[in-house]
Amino acid sequence: MKMILTLGILSALAALEQPVSVKSPSGALEVTLSNPSGRAMYTVSYNGQTVLGESSLGLVTSIGDLTKDLTLTQVEESRVEKHYDMRTTKTAHSDYIANELTATYEGREGRVLTVTFRVSDSDVAFRYNLAVQHPDRDPDLQRTLVLGEHSSFNFPEGTTTFICPLAEPGSRWAHARPSYEEVYTPDAPMDVPSEFGHGYSFPCLFHLGDTWALVSETGVDSGYCGAHLGEYQKGKGYTIAYPYPDENGGYGTSGAACALPLTTPWRTITIGPLGTLVEATTAFDLVEPRYESSAPYQGGRYTWSWLLWQDDSVNWDDQVQMIDLAASMGFEYCLVDNWWDQQIGRDRMAELSAYARSKGVSLMLWYSSNGYWNDAPQTPKHCMNTAIAREREMKWLRTIGVKGIKVDFFGGDKQETLQLYEDILSDANRYGLQVIFHGCTLPRGWEVMYPNYASSEAVMASENVYFTEEDAAREAFDLTIHPFCRNAVASMDWGGIILNRHMSRDNRSRHTRSTTDIFELASGITNQSSIQCVALYPNNLTEVPAFELDFLKGLPTTWEETRFIDGYPGKYVVLARRHGNQWYVAGLNALKEPLKLTMDLPMFAGQTVNCYVDDKKGIPTLNPLKIKTDGTVKVTLQPHGGLVLLNKL
Secondary structure: OEEEEEEEEEEOOOOOOOOOOOOOOOOOOEEEEHHHHHHHHHEEEEEEEEEEEEEEEEHHHHHEEEEOOEEEEEEEEEEEEEEEOOOOOOOOOOEEEEEEEEEEEEOOOHHHEHHHHHHHOOOOEEEEEEEEOOOOOOOOOOEEEEEOOOOOEEEOOOOEEEEEOOOOOOHHHHHOOOOOOOOOOEEEHHHOEEEEEEOEEEEEEEEEOOEEEHHHHHHOOOOOOOOOEEOOOOOOEEEEEEOOOOOHHHHHOEEEEEEEEEEEOEEEEEEEEHHHHHHHOOOOOOOOOOOOOOOOOOOEEEEEEEHHHOOHHOOOHHHHHHHHHHHHHOOOOEEEEOOOOHHHHHHHHHHHHHHHHHOOEEEEEEOOOOOOOOOOOOOOOOOOHHHHEEEHHHHHHHHHHOEEEEEOOOOOOOOOHHHHHHHHHHHHHOOOOOOEEEEOOOOOOOOHOOOOOEEHHHHOOOOOHOOOOHHOOHHHHHHHHHHHHHHHOOOOOOEEEOOOEOOOOOOOOOOOOOOHHHHHHHHHHHOOOOOEEEEEOOOOHHHHHHHHHHHOOOOOOOOEEEEEEEEEEEOEEEEEEOOOOEEEEEEOOOOOOEEEEEEOOOOHHOEEEEEEEOOOOOOOOEEEEEEOOOEEEEEEEOOOOOEEEEOOO
């Protein structure tokens, strides 16, 4: 339910010559708008501390430049309340309360731009609106091109960053970039240029002393392009940037083509201590469902041969093994990856799906999104790129009992690409299919917008642990930074809890995993996704302790509540998540030395819990642990090790 209460309108020009402000319900966050020299500007403070200095607003459009020569003519204040439930995010329920300020600016030739700010106790969000401009004077003016945006984020000097560079468009393997698969740099100064000179992909994390800020966007659909942050400019900060021309195979617009009236996606800034960012539901509070669910979609876990067994494993015998493995563990799904149409064949896929269903397992099938937009050779291709192809393919998938698809190789944020994401999701919903995206953009509120949306990669994920020893050594760092940024705003298909010690089928050759088994188990909790990959293999059934397997058999993937316990991006993280009446506390240590923590866990006060932790040699152990009556407990996480505390019901 959503409620909007209008508090008042200030329309006298004299009243608008001075800056106008709006505060969060608690008063801690404040946004102030000003209009110096005909520019629309804003600042943000938190508990009196400047978070954003003077930052710019405005759009450049085909019907006028609405970034300069602007006059603030009207301000409207409102209160917004929204109470709603979610199925696939970090919490099952959200109560969103914010104060809203809508500012109207008039530019050249009487063009009107409206900016709406919403300020809750944890975030600031804003978006633009362009109405039909002077219909009496220009009755034929019903559309516009948005060519650029001047929205900026001017953080104070001394702010450090945890941000991911945007890759060179159309670069690297199969010309499939950008796919949000680059490496974060922790605590970097703002004035260091990005690795590729193309700015940074959302979300972007900033550290200002005791305060943190997470910048992103939400509500992006087929009606607009995805955005990112441009390079830092001293005195101006970071400005919203639109897709590069070389994205999407060089085809399509770099801006947005829109009918009037136009409402842009929300630009969001979540602000506060780290716990606020981890627990916030900013990306979901500001959006609404685009269509109703056609089926009772189910979360769960899936097996996946491809991660360690690679392309050759996409054959009948190996997939039967993975289905049997899923069935023995009580997992809901098995993902069959690329080349299945050639290496198994469509006729036998119907047989394989029937076999899986006889075991209580549902198949998910991999597809390329292509299309013309990159050179990826993997098949099946040309099944998801047009409406006619999707209709034929998805009807067949429903007929043979497949419950989900993984669609790969997009590369880019142009409006045409966002249209494809939405079309795939909408069409899949008609046939009861959940969707996971890989080689893709960041999802922006999609868990609420599209009820059959499950998860996205959009991260340098577990496949890289397999590919190189360097990436395997960085796994602990990666998984201790994502709860604070990438996974804080959207579901993340990391691609596997890995229990093989060696990154090979025989578990003896190639490089080794750098993390402990308990680290991997805990990552199944710290990584949030309603459909979670467990990269288990038949050899693991006899090679790892039985208690690890028992843990995975009971691992939930949907949560009623998430709480931040402790952590620092790229160093360590401890989260608590609740599924039903059961709490899971999970910790990951990316440091090269043991980490001693004293934690406050009121949900476990006075209880004896199951403690999964590594010993000093990195060997996994399971022992009972008594929590003090005040909820405090001392624990030690080994280097690249983990911790799980689970209350006994």
